[in-house]
Amino acid sequence: MGFSRAGIGFHYGAEKLGALTIPIGPGNSKRQIWFMKEFKTTAIHILPSYALRLATHVSEMGLDPRRDLSVRMAFVGAEPHTEETRQRIEQTWNIKAYNSYGLSEMCGPGVAFECPEQSGMHLWEDNFLAEIVDPATGMPVDDGACGELVLTSLNRSGTPLLRYRTRDLTRFIPGTCPCGRTHRRIDRIQGRSDDMMIINGVNIFPLQIEQTLLRIPGIGANYLIEIHEENYMDKLHVSVELASDQFQGTLSHLEGLQGRAVAALRDEIGVTPVVRLLEAGNLPAAEGKAVRVIDRRPHAGKEC
Ligand SMILES: [Zn+2]
Secondary structure (H helix, E strand, C coil): CEECCCCHHHHHHHHHCCCCCEECCCCCHHHHHHHHHHCCCCEEEECHHHHHHHHHHHHHCCCCCCCCCCCCEEEECCCCCCHHHHHHHHHHHCCEEEEEEEECCCCEEEEEEECCCCCCEEECCCCEEEEEECCCCCCECCCCCCEEEEEEECCCCCCCCCCEEEEEEECEECCCCCCCCCCCEECCCCEECCCCEEECCEEECHHHHHHHHHCCCCEEEEEEEEEEEECCEEEEEEEEEECCCCCCCCHHHHHHHHHHHHHHHHHHHCCCCEEEEECCCCCCCCCCCCCCEEECCCCCCCEC
């Protein structure tokens, strides 16, 4: 198994199961791939954005992640991502990708995990008392409604946390899981209560933009949202990399793709963005969690 730096608990858990574990953090991608190839790594615990970027490095090394490596599954988490991103990871690597949820303040990865049904993450309710509240009022939301996850640790002997506001937005998935486990499931994280963007008074979450872009064939998974102020109005700029084989297309093909992206985003978020298409590999690569939003308005200057 291979692990990202966040997974100390994960590391020892896997060792307890008898798995050979290779702790390795983001960065020096070619060395990571060499390790994966030589040790015939079967499972990786990885940031979703890095799983897609690592696959491009595999291709650059003349390898096919589906044929030349032994990876069968990935546990992805630690940054909000969409179902479309999961599907891209599964197709690119020809693996199963399971969503995981955790936060350093609790136990790192391992607060909630998907089972083989891949229909929501079972939260370990024997370890955590979970509530979903309205982020504005702190009051519980209706069962199944989206709100902020609040956790209380039940089994910690040191630094217990009581009703800890995670800022992560999710919901309890109603009903029971076909796998038979009875711990309730939380839905994939919809974003953070503090990463909502307000563009000319319209509330927008970065994941709405990701989801829309990934539904357009030919568009890649790496994007950057920038908010500018122009003539006292907010202006949304979205730069997105194309899938690796698309930049060779004709100018009219690229213009068509750009037009479809603008129209799809306008329909989803109610704001017309400026869309810039880039050749794959042209956005700055983050060493850790991907930087998706830069607010360049004079009153903001905050990255999230
Ligand atoms: Zn299940």
